[in-house]
Amino acid sequence: xxxxxxxxxxxxxxxxxMYLESEYAKAWPAGVLDKINALGN
Numbered sequence: 001x002x003x004x005x006x007x008x009x010x011x012x013x014x015x016x017x018m019y020l021e022s023e024y025a026k027a028w029p030a031g032v033l034d035k036i037n038a039l040g041n
Contacts, residue, residue: 012040 016037019025025033 008040 016033019033
């Protein structure tokens with residue numbers, strides 16, 4: 001059995017860039033994304 005550890009930084013960067021380019025990013029209040037990102041640290 002092999003266990004793989006995901007590259008979470010790469011995943012986060014990809015998903016976050018897609019989010020920031022979406023229409024949803026405009027609807028969120030300022031600072032919410034920073035609070036979410038702080039939870040992952």
